[in-house]
Amino acid sequence: MNQPVQPAALRKPLSDALLAELKLLFDDRLSTAHAVREHHGRDESSYDPMLPDAVVFAQSTEEVAAAVKLCSKHAVPVIPYGTGTSLEGHVLALQGGVTIDLSHMNQVVAIHAEDLTATVQAGVTRKQLNQEIRDTGLFFPIDPGADASLGGMAATRASGTNAVRYGTMRENTLALTVVTADGRIIKTGTRARKSSAGYDLTRVFVGSEGTLGIITEVTVRLYPQPEAISAAVCSFPTAADAVNAVIQTIQMGVPVARVEFLDENSVRCINAHDKLTLPEQPLLLFEFHGSEHGVKEQAETVQQIAAEYNAIGFEWATRPEDRSRLWTARHNAYFAMLQMRPGARAISTDCCVPISRLAECILDTKADCEKNGIIHSIIGHVGDGNFHVLMMVDPHDPADVARAEGVNARMVARAIEMDGTCTGEHGVGMHKMEFLVQEHGVEAIETMRRIKHALDPKNILNPGKIIQW
Amino acid sequence: MNQPVQPAALRKPLSDALLAELKLLFDDRLSTAHAVREHHGRDESSYDPMLPDAVVFAQSTEEVAAAVKLCSKHAVPVIPYGTGTSLEGHVLALQGGVTIDLSHMNQVVAIHAEDLTATVQAGVTRKQLNQEIRDTGLFFPIDPGADASLGGMAATRASGTNAVRYGTMRENTLALTVVTADGRIIKTGTRARKSSAGYDLTRVFVGSEGTLGIITEVTVRLYPQPEAISAAVCSFPTAADAVNAVIQTIQMGVPVARVEFLDENSVRCINAHDKLTLPEQPLLLFEFHGSEHGVKEQAETVQQIAAEYNAIGFEWATRPEDRSRLWTARHNAYFAMLQMRPGARAISTDCCVPISRLAECILDTKADCEKNGIIHSIIGHVGDGNFHVLMMVDPHDPADVARAEGVNARMVARAIEMDGTCTGEHGVGMHKMEFLVQEHGVEAIETMRRIKHALDPKNILNPGKIIQW
Known part of the structure; x- marks a missing residue:
């Protein structure tokens, strides 16, 4: 492996x-x-x-x-x-x-509904937070799939399906409580929505993966639950058509709340897993938030755009149970896909590119998987130019693993060449350290290293992750 | 002074x-x-x-x-x-x-209209950028009032009237080219809309006011020009009514593009300066962006909310010339106010608080100005909880200056006590260094200092600003 x-x-x-x-x-x-x-x-x-x-x-x-x-x-x-x-x-x-x-550390410390903020201990999960604020008419939008803890989500700069509309943990974290490498306790911000007061310590720690400090409390922004929500689903003859429909949607400024791309392999898996009968072709899954009229208007605009890209069967789902069934299937996709090749292990990777290059990046990566005979699926938060590749490999076959890692390395190189990033939301961990250097260059990495050395001079905080000491 | x-x-x-x-x-x-x-x-x-x-x-x-x-x-x-x-x-x-x-350094390096991004040299101003992208159907929303350079706006984490809808330079800067203290050139990001790839160098430099590196190029997000824009203006019997109307607008999730508060002193000044006849009472100025129907819907919702708070004369301005006249007057407010006390000099300050505390913070600050006999005006980007106080003082009268600085210090203390920040968008410079310590505490300042020492070990970059060496 x-x-x-x-x-x-x-x-x-x-x-x-x-x-x-x-x-x-x-x-x-x-x-x-x-x-x-x-x-x-x-x-x-x-x-x-x-x-x-x-x-x-x-x-x-x-x-x-x-x-x-x-x-x-x-x-x-x-x-x-x-x-x-x-x-x-x-x-x-x-x-x-x-x-x-x-x-x-799973206590919600404070809910300030009137300010649209909540402060939680790092161990509170996103579902728990949404459960606890349900009665306020507010919600916390960031949804990376897993029911992750808010501390972990901040530490990895998580995002997910709603990011196209609501931003990522980068935009939605107002303040953190952090324990530094020498055991001091600092607060990195306030509950003000914006600030020009000094260095942006909040964003120094968001995405630092435990290597600069340990996040123990997180203050996040909340949003009013939309008056209306609707979902739509449509299939396309090709992945290029689907992605191009998304590109045009974004370029026109339609404020979609979510837009997910599923390749035909993903659709096949969730059909099997969730007993659905979606056409086994590239598919887009939309969610719209707004007023009753606004949601209708957005969906109509998207339907028109989809039609220009040869969409098949644009279907609306306004009933909560229908929406929920579709989105549950999407959320189960990871587990559904693990069943594609029993006994295999999944190598999961992601990248993010400027949206005009997205179709090309997905198609070339898909072609590379096929050329290498890798059982795979591709799912994307395509409104942000971000997609995931899941490759099923035999952990006991080094050649199989090497083929998958080759696809991964070439995908990353492709994304970087397109002025994109080696990871849109998974983070660096141990697996993408060399890609980080490729992306940022040695001089920027040197600046990161100086920050690491300044804040963790003994290299005790999650050593061996993100950058080489 | x-x-x-x-x-x-x-x-x-x-x-x-x-x-x-x-x-x-x-x-x-x-x-x-x-x-x-x-x-x-x-x-x-x-x-x-x-x-x-x-x-x-x-x-x-x-x-x-x-x-x-x-x-x-x-x-x-x-x-x-x-x-x-x-x-x-x-x-x-x-x-x-x-x-x-x-x-x-005033060249637009690249416009990627299809990706909604532009890369400019640091000396390009926001108006120049908007002029150069006019034909693309896109615009750059950040508007701090002055026709500032994009490099300076990034360095001070600028925001302004549109931030309530579009965010600040924090959210809208995708990447920077930075010259480090030892003269290396680094690029801090890519054109991907989101990334989890390593430390957030972009936001280390955004807001660092030239003390960590010199920004020479900026890549920013652009937005589709809205299909429809309308403006509305209404007066209120009290500042509290005006601010409370805004609070409810934000809490209901109305996606206002701009909402500005002007106190009666500000209105009096712009009436005189721009030959307007606005009622000399607290006033709100709104701008709505969206579809034709969406804009109408937003304005109607806001009108209802305003009525609940005793609004007087809610007027729409949908014609570009009327909108432009109102917003020009707003933008001239600073210069109009300088004429309140000829021969005086202006001390300008700002702070930002959680929105539920905004009315209280403005009213207490206003009362403090009045108690101290200070000719002043208050204008706010109130959707974000951010407001400005302009105080006209005689630079040759130390007691007059001391009174104004006292008001400033108490306003900051009040904002910090409310879990807000000593500056929402002006920055720290030399004037707010002691307030920065008050806001963040010595331990967080120590973390900032370690970053400064790591990135500028000889203290040559804009020394004496933000934090004491």
Whole structure:
């Protein structure tokens, strides 16, 4: 699996002194059990687990700070852990150390409905937040698929299906509470919607994947639930037609809330998994938010555009149960696709390009998969120029894995050549470190490295991720 | 004027060697003439000028890099200069040094209409950009009032009237070309609309006011010109009514493109300046963008809300000339207000609070002005919770200046207490450095300082701004 090795030279067993000090702080919320360590040494990437030496379950920012101070004193790696749903090896304990599990920090700290903001502990998941604010008439739009924690979503700059309309964690995080590498506690912002007050610490930590600080609280923007929601689905004879319909929709400024592309392989999988009968052709799935009239107007405009691109069977779904069935199928797509090749493991990757290059990037990547005989599917948040490739490989066949990694590397090179990025929303983790250099160039990477060295001089925060020390 | 002193101890005259080296590079685009230095040693703040020792007019990123390399070698301050429209002393040469004027870097590098992006040199102004893209059907929304350069707007994290709908420079800058303190050239991003690829270097430099690097190119998002635009204006018996109408508009999710509050003093000034006959009461000025029907629907909703808050005379302006007359008057407000007290100088300040606290913050600040007998006006981008206070003071009367600075300090303290920020869009410059500490706390400031030290170890980039070395 292109598996990096936990470098023995960098690993040293936790000292008894550190373990004793952690024990004093966390008591039975400290674990060195193999099963617990193994659970925390994996994510949803294709990597084999890499185990931390110990796991602590923190209940407050102060506990996180205390744990980090101890680890700093002993120069031991610290890895924050939310729901373990990252995709590029973000939480694997490459150099061992202590994983801080934040899932017990699951309190909604404050809901300010009148200001459209909420402050939550890092372990609160997006579904939990939406559940807790349901009665306010507001919702939190960012939806990366998995029911991830808000801390993890901030740390990986997550986005997902609604980003085309509502932005990503980059735009929707107002402030963070962060524990620094030396165990200080800082607040990076306020609840003001905008600010010109000094360096943008919030966005220094958003997307830093636990390598610059540990996020313990997140203040996010909320949005009024739209008066009306409708969905539409239509198929196209070719992927190019589908993507070009999206490009024109965006260029015309139609404020679609979601627009998802599914290739024919994805459609086939969700038909099987969710007992649907969608035409097994490239498909677009739209959602519109607005007033009753506004939603109708948007859908009509999109229907006209789709028709110009040879759409087949533009269907509306305004009833909640129909919308929900379609979107549930979309959300199940990942699991549906895992069944394409039983016994295989999934290599999942993503990239993001300027939208005018999207059709070309998807088609060339698809052709590359086919040429290499890789069972794959492509799904995209195409309104943003972002798409995912899921490749099913035999983990025991190095040639198979190499073919998939080759497709991945060429997709990334293609995206970068188009002035796009090696990852739109999955993040870098361990898997895309060399692509990051390719994308940014050595001089920009050097600037990133200086920031890392300034904020984590002992390299204890999630070492071995994003950039080489 | 609460005027900081250029510290003699920190100033050393430029060496002949450095001047000779700059002369070789810039020839007659190097100036040490007093008039040129004085022009570059001031902005629109109330500070007296502080002159750099020399000014160079750069024509390319490479020239900026060469100049910075020389200044770095000689450990001499470097200050980037765009249009000089900053408001908090950002470009004043507190420690002397070399100002790099970027106004000759005024080329639009690339317009990618199909991707809704444009890349410009730092000296391109927002009006120039909008002029150059007019035929594409797109526009660049950020409008801080002044016809600022895009480089300066990025460096100060500018926003303005449209931010409530389209965001600020924080959200709309996709990538920057930056010259680092040691004269390297880096690109901070790509043209992809979103990315999870590494540290967010773009937002490290956006808002850093020339203290972390010199921005030489900016890639921004563009938006389709709306199908329909309409404006509306209405007066209210009290400022509280006006602001509460805005709060409800935002909470209901009406996607207003602009909503500006003007207090009765502001209205009086623009009536006099622009020969208008608006009722001299608190006033809201709205702009709606959307489809023909959508715009009508938004305006009707807002009219209903305004009526609930005792609005007087809700008037629509759909004809471009009427809209333009109202918004021109709004844009002239700053100059109109300067005429309130001839011979006086303006102290301009801003803050931003969670919107539920906005009415209280404005009213308390207004009461404080009145209690202190300060001729003032308040204008706000109230959809974001952001407002400006303009206070007219006699620069030769220290007590008058002290009263105004007292109002400013109490306004900031009030905003911070409300979980808001000491500046929504003006920036820190020299004037708000102590407030920055008040807002963020010493630990967060320490993190900012570590970033500054890491990226500018010799403290040559716009020294003495944002944070104390």
